[in-house]
Every structure is written in C-alpha cells, then in structure tokens.
Amino acid sequence: MAVTIKDVAREARVSVASVSRALNGHHNVTDETRQRILGVATQLRYAPHGAARSLITRRTQTIGVLLPDLYGEYFSEIIRGVDSAARARGLHLLVSSSHGDAAEASAAIRAMRGRVDGLLVMSPHADADFLADNLPDDLPSVLLNTRVSGKQYSSLTVDNYRGACAMVRHLVGVGHRRIAFISGPENNFESEERLRGYRDSLASLVPGARAQVLRGDFNEESGYRAGQELLAQKKRPEAVFAANDMMAIGCLFALHEGALQVPRDIALTGFDDIPMARFVTPPLTTVRVRISDMGARALERLALAIETPDRGKSSAQSIKPELVVRTSCGAPAPAGP
C-alpha cells in the first residue's frame, strides 16, 4: 500500500490536520513541528493522493483537451502550444483524441467530469446542438475553431475565410487566373470557411472565372490524388490552392511524378504553415496560423476563466492569419525567412 497522510501523522506524532497544514504551507503551525513533519514526509516519500485531494478541494489542476485526432503536424503543434502554456501555470493536461463521431466525443466529455477544471474543445465537426447537449454548463470551456462562435461559449477561431481570401488575392496578383482548390473534409467548419473564402474572392476578383474544386480530406493522400486528377486534365489550372499544407505536399508529389515543375509549370499553395512547409522543395507559400500560439492563447483564456469564473464569460476571439510568401506560388519570394 502506498503511504498516506495518516502514516505521516503517526510517524510524526501529530494529527493528520497538522500534516496537511504543514505540507500546504499554512502559517498556523510551529516551525518545529513543521520541520518534523516535512522530514517524515520526505523520508516516507509521501505524495498526496490526487483524487482524494481534488475530491474535497474541487480543483484538479488539470485541463481536459478534446481533439478530433492526433495525426499530423497540425494537432501536435496545437498541443505543443497548449502544453507549454499549461506548464507555465502548473497545470496538467488530460488529452482525449480521435473522436470520429459525436457519441465518442460525448463519452469523452462525460468521462472528464471530476477530473478536470476546464475543457479545451477542438472539434471542427461539433455544432451548437452537440455542445448544448454535452458541455456541462458548470465547467469552464474554450472552443477552438469550432462552428459555434460567440453568444454562449468562449471561443477562439482562426479567420479561415479571410485567410483564404488573402491567398486567392495573392495568386491573382501574381497573375494567375485559373485557380483550382483542393477542399478539406465535409462538415468541417474550417474546411468550409476556407472553401467559402476561395469561392467568394475568386468570383469577385476574376469575374467570370470558373471555380474548380477537387475533393480532399486534409490528408496528404487526398492531396496526392487531387494532383493526379490535375495531371490527367487536358487544360490544367495555372495555380492550385490546397485547403491545408499536408494536401499541398501530397499534390506536390503527384505533380512532381508527372514531371510538372512547381512553380514554373503550375503554382501551388497551402494553408496552416506547418513546420514542414518550409522544408519541401519548393518551399510552400501558405497562410500562417501560428498554430502553437493559438493553442497557448486558448489555454490562457481557459485558465483565466477558471480563476475568475464570472469574468470573460463568453467572448469570441478571432485570429487573423497571415500570408507567407515562399516560392511555390511563382512570386518572387521577399527577403527574410
């Protein structure tokens, strides 16, 4: 059996109350007894039982993180940001990922009850109904890139729409007119917003242009297939805008196999600016999201909401992404990194 506070109390010949006080640094305990207790505690290698403690204090020092998936650089960047912010505050992270469907996500949320002080929800397929049904209203939560922005929940969202618009504007500015788009999965908020940005800005900037959308799912494989589709076309677009970097990279490989040079023969751009985007050849022009920063900010927001439950009840923050011009788009890359 593990050593409990009672063992320490017995050994130090005091009550458990005094042990608790001494260990938690309360002032109302003699220096002498405190020293004795601390000595016994370290000697016995006592560590308080987390569950017992948080049962009574109603604090767990833990944040629950709900992710749709852990695959790919995007999500690992997110949790890297979340983790570093959490560590700075002495919080732990209970991660739960890969909730394909709503039922799994719902179960995961329920399982978090009594184990976390707050919830960081990142579910691009979660909608208002799902959240209303599943988010306990006594648990502080922050939503990350979720369809529901505003009113009742605290949220942090990338302005995917404007990011996509900026990219299309850039491509048009470089001189491209026929611009194809590789879309993300259906029913994914981010995916939909980027597509909408593409459609709207193309329509407004290139009157009469026909939007060409290739189906994708955010994974490299689907980008590769889209690239193959493009190769098979007789009249290819001048530029391809993939809804995320991983698909752009997959597409790049397909084009390369088809002996097409990027950007000489065809321009190619992505979205997210995952670390890998700098390393492929040619380096990818993309939309920078500062993924890990976003994770960190989300955690900060949540931590604040936990500390002061009333303040900042439900504010929606939007993050404006930024165009990063490298060479894959055919534009002369600006100086700098």
Next chain:
Amino acid sequence: MAVTIKDVAREARVSVASVSRALNGHHNVTDETRQRILGVATQLRYAPHGAARSLITRRTQTIGVLLPDLYGEYFSEIIRGVDSAARARGLHLLVSSSHGDAAEASAAIRAMRGRVDGLLVMSPHADADFLADNLPDDLPSVLLNTRVSGKQYSSLTVDNYRGACAMVRHLVGVGHRRIAFISGPENNFESEERLRGYRDSLASLVPGARAQVLRGDFNEESGYRAGQELLAQKKRPEAVFAANDMMAIGCLFALHEGALQVPRDIALTGFDDIPMARFVTPPLTTVRVRISDMGARALERLALAIETPDRGKSSAQSIKPELVVRTSCGAPAPAGP
C-alpha cells in the same frame, strides 16, 4: 452545483447503492428499477465524479506520460502511438512534458500519485539513481529509451547502437570513407548510443579512418550550424551522418546554401525516419524507428502490467531499427516507397 448520485437516487426514489449498481451494470437490480434509474440519470445529465470514483475503486483509467519535451515530430509521433493504443483500451492520457531538469521531472511524478494507474517514462536523461529515488514502486511503469535497461524496470529501447552501425556500414558499402557524424546532446542515452555505434563501426570497417564528430543537440538549428562548419572546411568528408533527422535537415539547408548538392557533392543521412524525412529534397536515407509503433507498444506493455501486476514484472525489450535507403546517401534507391 453539479448533479451527484444522490440527486439521481432521490429523483428515482431509490438508494444511492441501487443507482450505483444500475449504472455499473450489476445484475442484482430489477429491470424495472434499472430502467427508471437510467431514465432519471440521462434526464438529469448525470455523470459520475471521476475523482470520487477512483478514490474508492483505486482505478483511474488513466496513464501518465512523462516526456522530456513536446517539440518536434519525434515526440508528437510517440504520443500519437501512445494515444491510439490508449484509446483502443479506453484509457486516458495525462501528459506532462518538458522536464528540463530532474527536479521538475520528480515533481511531475509526485503530482501523478492518485491520478494515474501507470506511468510511461521517456526521459533520455533519467538514470538509475533518479528512477530509484522517484518512481513509486507500487506504480506500474514502462521506460522508453531510458538508460536503465533491464533488471528492475520494464523497458522498451531502440537499439540505437546497431542502427548507427547499420548506417555506417551502408555508407561504407556505397563507397564513402570519410564519414563525419553530427552528434546529439550530451548525457542523452540515445545520443550516446548512436555516437558509439558510429565510432565502433567506422573503426572496424575503415581501418585507420579518423572519426569526425560535430557537436549537435538534436535540433534543426544545430544541424544547420554543423553544415556551415562543414562548408568552411577545406577537406570535407564524403558523407555526413546526423544523429537524427532534424539535424540532417538543418544540415541539408546549410549545404544547399553553400551550393553543395546532396548527394552528388556530399552524402547526408539521418536517424529516426520522422515523417518529414520523405518530403525533403533529396529524400533522406535514414534509420527507421517506427516511432508511433514504439509508443503504442510501450502502452500495451504498460496496460498489461496494470491488468496483471505480477506477470511481466520487469522485462527489457529492444527494438531493432531498420535502414531506409532513399537518395540522400548517393546509393541508387531501391524500388518501392
């Protein structure tokens, strides 16, 4: 206040004992009352309090994961593997990362008491003393790539030594004689083993060869600096073997900036086979570790140890990595991926 089991009991006009039995699927409760209880529970949106439950059951359904850092693809691949295995078993993950020094790591382990059923420790700088002082002996643990293999702890280790040997053998086989090495950080078990493999096999395969070791720290930046050092040398090596892929990629960029072609002018190889290794140009010849598999296997081992505390008490498993020949080493790449 959140709804507790008492609320459910009152509403369903039964005792808390019956509610507990009904919800946990025990057989000794009438179908009728069970239905009534279940109805009330869902209607009240009752979710059991995790801390309270695990206080009495002594189970948390959670695994603690101790990582040195969350940065880079290597560790995110690890936790991806761990996570998928955990999910398959219905386990949650309490991650704690970035323990620069032993004191932090020690505190993290203590904080896990009563919150986890087992510990997955990945600390290349952890040694026997540290573990003996800090690992509670009543908590099942699995060590991942840690210096202490064998006797008292259950561990999973990549055979870094043989992996490095295989790489040197390959480079020599391709015809290279002057082979430099970019090392990882000091006091890192994996780093040391890879260096040892390089030294030993170079000495045995190329008698009289001089080992050239450039200091690195596993990060891209240090690989870049090593590349710059190489550029500055008058008599450059024919091949460079970086102790991990990230440094190889950094080095690749430096060489590229110096107008050196890889592999025509100089061969370059890495270690780990992170996903990015396939995507750089030229694709990196490296040593495949199957990082996420390793994480998954480690979790399986731990889960087993938790279920059957006596069996498999402390076995050391070693994973043999595998050479992946792409084009950066100057060898004709074999067919296939």
Next chain:
DNA sequence: CGCCGTCATGGAAACGTTTACACTGCCCCG
C-alpha cells in the same frame, strides 16, 4: 405449515484528503 435460500434493496463504512470547529495552554491586560 414452517424453514431456508434467493434476491432486490437500503444503510453505512470506506477511500485520503482539507477544513470548520473545538479545545488547550499561555500571555497580556485590566
């Protein structure tokens, strides 16, 4: 008809903490 076994249910203890409250000396002040 009475006894015993079975089964559904309830009461209460237990898990390991924190903390409100009570208690004991002691000092200081009136």
Next chain:
DNA sequence: CGGGGCAGTGTAAACGTTTCCATGACGGCG
C-alpha cells in the same frame, strides 16, 4: 489574580463514489 484573546493542535465532518452487510419479502420444498 482572573478573564479574554490568540496560537497551536486535535476531532470530525465533508467531498461522491463503491461495496459489504443487514433486512425483508417471497417462493419452494420438506
């Protein structure tokens, strides 16, 4: 010299579960 405050300590309640044990009803069998 007595009482009030105060500082240090102990006792016990509370947190929300699970589970042991007791209880009572009921049916079957001798």
